[in-house]
Amino acid sequence: MIDSILLVDDEDLFHLVFEDACSLLDMTLSLEALSSSDEADRLFKKWFVEGPIEDRPECVFVDLNIVGSSFDGIELIRKINKDYGNGVVIGIISSSDDTQEIEKAQAVGAQFWIIKSDEIEPRLEEFLKDYDGYKDRTSPFKVYK
């Protein structure tokens, strides 16, 4: 089970889907969902600058295009990995499967890419199996189709 998860996605309905899917799969007991990358950026900055760093979530799922935010998911991952000390399992959860975007995400340190669809549970289940590898940084980048 993952200690704590942060979801950054502009679609509120997906927050509910993700929360229920996580609960049914016993993925985590602590899930926080944010609708903007700016908000997530502020939180990570706060944890990194003011602390406590332990308050950071263990795993972060970021949407690729976050409507209403100053920057997209890839930029958020870059900031978290480069500016705020890295140290979290982080990846993209998006309905897009654009190869160029996937490569960009990988380049900034995303560890996985989960493609959103009506059936998200099997992908999350598969992700959960690989999770330990992501945590100790031994699993390679993977796209869950």
Added chain:
Amino acid sequence: MIEITEHTRNVLLEVAKKKKIYVEGNILKLLKASKGDKEFEEYLNLCKEKDTASRKKRLSVTKQVQAQNKELAQAAKDNEQLLSDLQDALDEAKEAEKEAQKLKDEAVEDLDIMQKKSQFELIGMIVKIALFVICGVGIITTIMYGIALFSGHDTQIIGSTWSNMFGILLTNAFSIVGTIMGVKYASDKES
């Protein structure tokens, strides 16, 4: 894991029996029954089953709403595209109408110029022929007057006729030359 007190356990079981209210959510995953407490263990299992069932139901409904939202968003996008296409078609039609009007105006103008040109050409030809006729009459009358003079015939009538005719011809010739010049000027300007 959290092991709850006897009192809380009893209250939870009582509430479930009498009011059918069960613990739900992630806190449920943290609750644990004491060793050998079958009743509370069964209660927790029932709570978990109910929680899973309601989550499954909610997930299914949320997915349906999400799918409907996507369809609506797609329909809105298609409508927008359709409106944009219609606007483009309307703009193109307006542009084509403008172009057709421009071509029509040009054709009417060309036709007008051609009509004027042919009118001017006709007038020019008439004037030239008239000038040739005048010159011809002048030359013939002069020749006849010359013959009468040299052959010693009476020249009184033909002499006055020649001088009158020459005066008239000269006046008309200047008038015709003026007309030719005017026609030529107008033709050059139009073309």
